[in-house]
Structure formats: C-alpha cells, structure tokens
Amino acid sequence: MSDYAVELIGVSKSFPTSKGEQIAAVDRISLSIKHGEFFSLLGPSGCGKTTTLRMIAGFELPTEGEIRILGESMGETPPYQRRVNIVFQNYALFPHMTVYGNVAFGLEMDKIPSPEIRERVTEALRLVRLPGMEDRRPKQLSGGQQQRVALARALVKRPAVLLLDEPLGALDLKLRKEMQLELKHIQAEVGITFIYVTHDQEEALTMSDRIAVMSEGQVLQLGTAAEIYESPLSRFVADFIGETNFLDGELETVRDGLATVLVDGTLRLSAGSAASDLRRGQPIILTVRPEKISLHSRQLDGAVAGQIEELVYIGTDTRYQVRVSEGSRLVVRVQNSGSADQAGFRQGDRVYLTWDPAVARILVR
Amino acid sequence: MSVRTERRSRGPLIVLPAALWLILFFTLPLLIVVAISLVERGRAGGVKLPLVFTLEYYQRLVDPLYLGIFWSSIRIGLIVTGACVLVGYPMALFISRVAPGRRNAVLLLVMIPFWTNFLVRTYAMKLLLSAEGVVNNLLVGARLVDAPLNLLFNNFAVILGLVYGYLPFAVLPMYTSIEKFDLTLVEAAADLGANLRRAFLRIMLPLTAPGIVASVILVFVPVVGAFITPDIMGGGKVEMIGTLINRQFGVARNWPFGSAMSLALMAMVVVGVVYYLRTSQEGERPL
Numbered sequence: 001m002s003d004y005a006v007e008l009i010g011v012s013k014s015f016p017t018s019k020g021e022q023i024a025a026v027d028r029i030s031l032s033i034k035h036g037e038f039f040s041l042l043g044p045s046g047c048g049k050t051t052t053l054r055m056i057a058g059f060e061l062p063t064e065g066e067i068r069i070l071g072e073s074m075g076e077t078p079p080y081q082r083r084v085n086i087v088f089q090n091y092a093l094f095p096h097m098t099v100y101g102n103v104a105f106g107l108e109m110d111k112i113p114s115p116e117i118r119e120r121v122t123e124a125l126r127l128v129r130l131p132g133m134e135d136r137r138p139k140q141l142s143g144g145q146q147q148r149v150a151l152a153r154a155l156v157k158r159p160a161v162l163l164l165d166e167p168l169g170a171l172d173l174k175l176r177k178e179m180q181l182e183l184k185h186i187q188a189e190v191g192i193t194f195i196y197v198t199h200d201q202e203e204a205l206t207m208s209d210r211i212a213v214m215s216e217g218q219v220l221q222l223g224t225a226a227e228i229y230e231s232p233l234s235r236f237v238a239d240f241i242g243e244t245n246f247l248d249g250e251l252e253t254v255r256d257g258l259a260t261v262l263v264d265g266t267l268r269l270s271a272g273s274a275a276s277d278l279r280r281g282q283p284i285i286l287t288v289r290p291e292k293i294s295l296h297s298r299q300l301d302g303a304v305a306g307q308i309e310e311l312v313y314i315g316t317d318t319r320y321q322v323r324v325s326e327g328s329r330l331v332v333r334v335q336n337s338g339s340a341d342q343a344g345f346r347q348g349d350r351v352y353l354t355w356d357p358a359v360a361r362i363l364v365r
Numbered sequence: 366m367s368v369r370t371e372r373r374s375r376g377p378l379i380v381l382p383a384a385l386w387l388i389l390f391f392t393l394p395l396l397i398v399v400a401i402s403l404v405e406r407g408r409a410g411g412v413k414l415p416l417v418f419t420l421e422y423y424q425r426l427v428d429p430l431y432l433g434i435f436w437s438s439i440r441i442g443l444i445v446t447g448a449c450v451l452v453g454y455p456m457a458l459f460i461s462r463v464a465p466g467r468r469n470a471v472l473l474l475v476m477i478p479f480w481t482n483f484l485v486r487t488y489a490m491k492l493l494l495s496a497e498g499v500v501n502n503l504l505v506g507a508r509l510v511d512a513p514l515n516l517l518f519n520n521f522a523v524i525l526g527l528v529y530g531y532l533p534f535a536v537l538p539m540y541t542s543i544e545k546f547d548l549t550l551v552e553a554a555a556d557l558g559a560n561l562r563r564a565f566l567r568i569m570l571p572l573t574a575p576g577i578v579a580s581v582i583l584v585f586v587p588v589v590g591a592f593i594t595p596d597i598m599g600g601g602k603v604e605m606i607g608t609l610i611n612r613q614f615g616v617a618r619n620w621p622f623g624s625a626m627s628l629a630l631m632a633m634v635v636v637g638v639v640y641y642l643r644t645s646q647e648g649e650r651p652l
Binding site: 085092105153 | 549554558
C-alpha cells in the first residue's frame with residue numbers, strides 16, 4: 001500500500017471557453033495527502049478547489065498530470081470504480097427514495113446481500129445521529145438532517161477517501177459550528193481520509209490537519225493551520241486567512257534573521273524575515289496580525305507612535321484603527337478582558353504600538 | 366368576512382364563460398353525437414326522419430373487420446408513441462444541456478414545423494418517400510438498391526408520418542421534466558457505484574417519468590384517432606379508426622355508424638389513459 005491516500009502529480013485541468021480559448025481551472029498542482037488526514041482545499045470561489053475535488057472523484061479527467069488513489073494511478077477510471085465517495089454541496093439526495101433507500105443505494109450497487117445492507121445502513125445512520133429516520137423522504141428533513149444523510153450515504157460505502165464539497169455551506173452559523181465539530185469526531189471514529197473543500201478560512205483552520213490555500217488554479221501554500229496563519233508566504237495567503245495589516249516599505253538591513261524596514265520614508269520597523277534572498281532597498285510588504293500588536297499609553301523603547309482614528313467594540317475584542325504615519329494605518333485588536341468601562345482608549349488618543357518582531361512577516365512585493 | 370362571501374359569490378361568475386363555451390361546443394355536440402349513434406341512418410347522410418331508435422350500429426362495431434382496424438390503430442398508436450418517446454427523450458435531454466442563452470432558439474427549432482400547415486408537411490413527407498423522391502434517388506444513386514423501394518402506402522409510411530408530425534408534442538413535456546432534473550443526482554449515483562445505465566434506470570428515469578407520462582398521452586390520444594396522415598401516407602391502403610370514421614361521415618353517408626365508432630374510440634382512450642395514469646403513478650411510490 002502506498003504511503004499516501006491521494007497523490008496529485010502535476011495535475012492541470014483546462015476548460016474551453018465560449019470563444020474557443022482554453023482556461024486553466026487547475027494549473028499544475030501537486031499534493032500528497034496522507035492516510036487518515038483531514039485535508040482542506042481552501043480558496044475563494046473560482047480558485048480551482050472544486051475542480052480538483054471533482055478530478056479526484058472522477059467526474060472530470062485531468063488535461064495533464066496524474067492522480068493516484070492508494071498508490072494506484074487512476075487514468076480514466078470512472079467514478080463508480082474509484083474508492084472515494086463525495087458529499088455534494090447541495091447534498092444531491094435522491095428525492096424519490098427514503099432515507100433508507102438513499103443510504104442503501106451505494107451498497108445495492110455493490111450487490112451486497114440485503115441483511116448486511118440493513119446492518120450497515122443502521123450503523124451509518126447511528127454514526128451521523130439520525131436513527132429512526134429510515135422511512136422519511138429527503139424533503140421532510142431539515143437542511144442539517146439532509147446533510148447527515150448525505151454523509152451517511154457516502155460513509156456507508158467505507159471509502160478510502162471521503163470528499164466533501166463545501167458540505168456546510170447551506171447551514172446557518174450555529175449548525176455549521178456544531179457540524180464542524182461533529183465531522184471531526186466522525187472522522188476520528190471512522191479513520192477515513194477526508195478531503196474538504198471550503199472557502200471559509202475559519203472552517204478550514206478549525207478542522208484541518210493540513211490546508212492547501214489555492215488561488216487561480218495553483219496551490220499558494222501548504223501547511224498546518226498554525227503555519228499558514230502565523231507564517232503566510234504571500235500577500236494573498238496573509239490576506240485571505242484572517243485579518244491582517246499590510247505596510248508597504250523598503251528593506252533596509254537584514255541581520256540575524258531580523259529585518260529592518262523603512263515605511264513611508266520615516267517609520268523604521270523590524271520584522272522576522274520570511275525569505276532569505278532579500279536585497280537591500282527591495283520593495284517589500286510588512287504584515288502583522290491585529291491581535292499581535294499591543295497598545296500602550298506611554299512611550300516605550302522601539303514603540304511606534306500613533307493616534308486612534310476609530311474604534312469598534314465587537315464583544316470579545318475592541319478593534320482600533322491607528323494612524324501611524326501620513327499614509328499608513330494599523331488595525332489593532334485588544335481583548336476585552338476587563339469590564340466594558342475599563343476599555344482603555346478613546347478616539348483621538350495618542351498611543352504607542354509594540355509587537356514582537358518575530359510575529360511580523362516580510363513578504364516580497 | 367364580507368370579502369370572503371363576496372369571493373365565494375363571484376366564483377361561479379368567473380368560470381361562466383368557460384362553462385358556457387364547454388357546454389356549447391363540447392357537451393352539446395357530444396350529446397348530439399350520442400343521439401345520432403342511437404337512431405337509424407338517413408339515405409343521403411344525416412338521420413332518418415322520423416327518428417327510429419336502434420342499437421344496430423353498436424352491434425356492428427364488434428364485427429371482426431372493425432375490431433381488426435381498432436386493434437391495428439392501437440398498435441400503430443403504441444409504435445408511434447414508443448418511437449416518439451425514444452427519439453424525443455434524447456432530444457429533450459440535449460436541449461436541456463444547451464447553454465441557457467441558446468436554449469430558447471433550439472426550442473424554437475422544435476416548434477418551427479408548426480408554422481407550416483400540417484397537410485402541407487404531410488404531403489412534403491409523401492414527396493420525399495415517393496418512387497422518384499429524394500430518399501429513393503439517393504439510395505439508387507448510391508447504388509445501395511437497384512430499384513426504388515416501396516416506401517409509401519404502407520404501415521411504415523403512416524408510422525413515419527405520424528412520428529414526424531407528433532414528435533414535438535413528445536419533446537416539450539419531456540423537456541420540462543428533464544430541465545428540472547438535477548444532473549448532480551446522476552453524478553451522485555455514479556459516485557455511489559452505479560454505472561451510466563443503472564444511474565439512468567434508478568435515478569433519472571423515475572424522476573423524469575412525469576414528463577414521459579405526459580408525452581405518452583399527448584401523442585397516443587391523437588395518433589389513435591388520426592385520419593389525415595394515414596389517408597395521405599397510406600394512400601387508402603392503411604385503414605385506421607380515424608379514416609374509417611371520416612369515411613362514414615363522407616362517402617359512406619352513415620352518420621350513426623360514424624358516431625358510434627367515435628364514441629367507442631373515445632371510451633377506449635379514456636379508459637386507457639385513466640388506467641395508464643393509475644399504474645404510472647403507482648410506480649412513483651417509494652420502493
């Protein structure tokens with residue numbers, strides 16, 4: 001058996017446009033997904049993540065490259081002969097069949113004897129916490145319940161890999177949060193590799209062992225949630241995952257992995273360097289997450305002075321917009337650990353900002 | 366309260382024109398047909414006066430000659446309906462897959478034959494199939510046959526003409542059903558291990574069945590009673606119920622017998638359709 005559940009080797013997919021040109025939906029992607037991994041493809045709509053998933057399922061064939069499932073090259077293997085199952089975004093439940101009929105369908109196709117089908121369907125419905133719903137029709141179920149039936153229908157086949165195409169997209173926020181945790185539990189229980197497509201960065205961060213951030217058909221960064229959040233390698237990734245500040249500047253010096261950056265010609269800031277091949281005077285972007293910045297009322301060594309332009313109270317945090325130079329503003333998030341009237345700063349206050357240089361990243365412009 | 370009573374009192378008023386129309390042009394004529402079928406014929410058409418009650422014409426219906434024509438009409442109806450569904454379903458599927466912007470244009474292509482008179486289209490068909498027609502010229506020219514084939518004045522010609530004439534009636538209801546059908550369901554079935562044939566039989570066919578049922582009725586009912594197409598394409602050699610009835614009111618001048626035959630056809634179609642609807646709806650119940 002292969003070391004990986006799914007491997008994509010230089011996979012591309014282009015579609016013809018109405019004008020006869022070819023548009024690359026997926027552009028030379030290579031990924032290796034481990035057994036039992038919860039792997040997410042994250043990106044905005046149109047980034048190629050769903051096309052990638054559909055190629056793994058076998059609904060689309062790559063124009064270039066190779067897809068291996070359990071070490072076996074898929075070539076033109078049709079979907080019904082692949083050991084993967086998919087949960088569709090709109091669930092795609094069969095409306096003319098009962099819940100039981102839907103979940104049993106895949107097993108009937110495999111010609112499994114009916115006593116075993118009954119056993120496995122019951123087991124699958126227990127797994128997704130829908131026992132006793134066998135005779136309902138999909139239309140009689142809530143969105144969350146339909147979601148669970150779709151999950152049971154795929155899991156009952158005991159696939160090597162479960163593909164999920166934005167399965168929680170149609171649910172309301174609270175249900176979505178519940179289902180995120182439940183999906184994690186189910187995955188732990190069945191031990192199947194999950195490949196999860198989503199545009200919701202929070203969802204990807206919460207659930208995934210590893211995330212591939214995609215844009216315009218390419219994988220921009222691959223890593224754990226913490227790696228991607230803390231050490232983005234590009235402006236796109238830093239911007240897409242969570243909230244962040246960007247300051248355009250020029251590189252002054254790099255010493256011991258610490259870079260000094262000149263912003264707006266006056267502001268001198270330091271940051272942990274991302275790339276090693278940076279030149280002096282090179283235009284760069286300095287990025288630092290709002291929650292990594294501390295606000296002080298007194299001048300401290302190395303602090304950046306600024307003025308609060310705007311503040312928004314958002315429950316757990318207060319979000320400040322601080323002007324640090326003529327053209328630059330930084331967003332700072334401060335947790336509201338005390339009571340509301342203790343929230344230190346007011347609009348127009350003069351403040352001093354500090355952060356650990358290691359949490360600030362340098363990105364090539 | 367007052368609004369509700371007002372609405373209730375206005376209800377019958379709204380359906381009055383339609384009711385009048387139906388009574389005047391459907392119920393009354395039908396009753397007249399029933400009446401004519403029960404009295405003796407007049408020499409030069411019409412009925413004999415004073416009226417003489419008789420069941421003679423209904424008794425004549427069970428004559429093997431006429432039963433045979435009834436049966437062959439039903440057979441042609443079934444063949445034509447089957448052919449229309451078999452040809453129309455892929456057509457409807459194709460139209461539903463055309464990009465939405467161009468779909469109406471393609472639907473219009475299906476409708477275009479209606480812009481030409483039915484009679485003209487049928488004569489055109491006849492010209493195509495005749496001994497010196499395009500089809501035979503091509504076949505002979507390509508040396509596929511030595512002499513022109515007898516394509517006209519037989520069941521084949523009648524069936525071809527009827528399929529051609531009624532295909533749009535089959536395509537449109539099936540298109541409506543297929544267009545509503547979510548093709549991801551076929552993908553879901555394929556993903557769960559169904560090959561294309563099984564995905565079609567288990568998922569797509571049952572879910573698009575209402576369109577097929579409507580197509581079958583829309584084609585079968587008029588085809589069983591058709592008389593222009595069998596007359597022209599059959600050249601008097603293919604007898605169907607429609608041509609028979611037509612003759613009773615024309616050259617045979619036997620109105621009562623024609624009326625009895627019409628009513629028998631109507632009864633047969635109503636019973637058949639009701640039975641068909643019953644069984645096809647049962648099939649849609651959960652398995």
